[in-house]
Amino acid sequence: MRTASADSKKGVPVATAATLRFELYREVERGNANAGNNGHPFVERCVLVPPAGVDPLALKLVFLPCFGDPKPETTLGAYFKAQAEGLDLPGGDLLPRSLDGYLHHDEAERRAFGTLVEPRSERSSVLVVWNGKAQWYVDEVFYRLEGVDGWTRGACADVVEGSLKDFIRFSPLIQPRLSEGRSELHHPGRAREFSADDCVLGLSKSPGMPNTLRYSLEVFADGRFHRTATHQLDVHGADVHRLTTLLIAASRIKEVHDLSIPPPFVHDRQTTMVIFPLSGRNQRVTLGPNTRPEVEDFAKKVAAAYGIEL
Incomplete structure (x- = not known):
């Protein structure tokens, strides 16, 4: 052969x-x-x-x-x-x-x-x-x-x-x-296309006190992803079907106008942010007490899909 x-x-x-x-x-x-x-x-x-x-x-x-x-x-x-x-x-x-x-x-x-x-x-x-x-x-x-x-x-x-x-x-x-x-x-009835190198999903936890867990995940439009975390090796991979499932889930989140408002700053407090596309543009949401349940559930899906502990 x-x-x-x-x-x-x-x-x-x-x-x-x-x-x-x-x-x-x-x-x-x-x-x-x-x-x-x-x-x-x-x-x-x-x-x-x-x-x-x-x-x-x-x-x-x-x-x-x-x-x-x-x-x-x-x-x-x-x-x-x-x-x-x-x-x-x-x-x-x-x-x-x-x-x-x-x-x-x-x-x-x-x-x-x-x-x-x-x-x-x-x-x-x-x-x-x-x-x-x-x-x-x-x-x-x-x-x-x-x-x-x-x-x-x-x-x-x-x-x-x-x-x-x-x-x-x-x-x-x-x-x-x-x-x-x-x-x-490009068909005029289709949504804007992301280029292969555009980040379309993200999940990150900011640094806090010494020895606390922090991580960063970027998922690109062609299915590639890069994950970093404290005390762990960087992970590079690609999975188009995993990304597709999450993009479908993100499309079901209802449009709101206050997703990007972060909670008040507190010294050394860690914050967790999720990024996802909504209506053709990326939304950045800092998770907190007022985060809508559907957004928090989506962040959990992203974390589970890429082996991250929220």
Whole structure:
């Protein structure tokens, strides 16, 4: 079996059959029927296994006609090669020039097209194809991948707490692929996009008396995180699904206007602050006696998710 090699110019793994991983995401209900629980939505990830004799790199990608900017058929292998070079093919740009043609259709038509570009499009599943750890393709954004229907499902696991619609809205796997960083491909109905290096979640406890515990957590928009704490080694990691679950939880916090008012200063008193996005901008909340319960509960979720003791 072939193994990954590196592009000499970009340092990005070249797509080979050995490096590809197909992941299907769909919404499932989890609950205890005996306890009268009607179910709670989770997003389940299942690995799809290509049939014997199928070359995944040769699978066809068909450009969606709703964008009104015809492109020739390509393949999954060619897409990953183009992605490593900036999504440019010898025959022209792999992406539409803009969304102008698409947005000329009325909303009902756009929702029927089924592309993930449309914020209110109804979906039953989302397919993501990985090339190693650095590149990935999301199906039915600008292209449709053919030939994967009926593939066997391998290992499955619940990875995000929330609905599939919320997963599409908040996942760092999905959002960057919807515009590929190009302002002309940003749908006006979508919220402002954070860049990969933006801090979107944070939790910190300030220094206090000697030998007291203090810590700092930063979580970035692409799922990377950095945690420091007294008497502990720094921790660096990445988990897009953990971040997605927390962003979904943060979106349920009601808008208020006094979240950033800190309690009165007291010498050597430690303060705990949580940072989360709300309505497209970060909110900073210093926890105290008057903190709303939903904000305090969210801070506890962040702490538990990243191994911090409040």
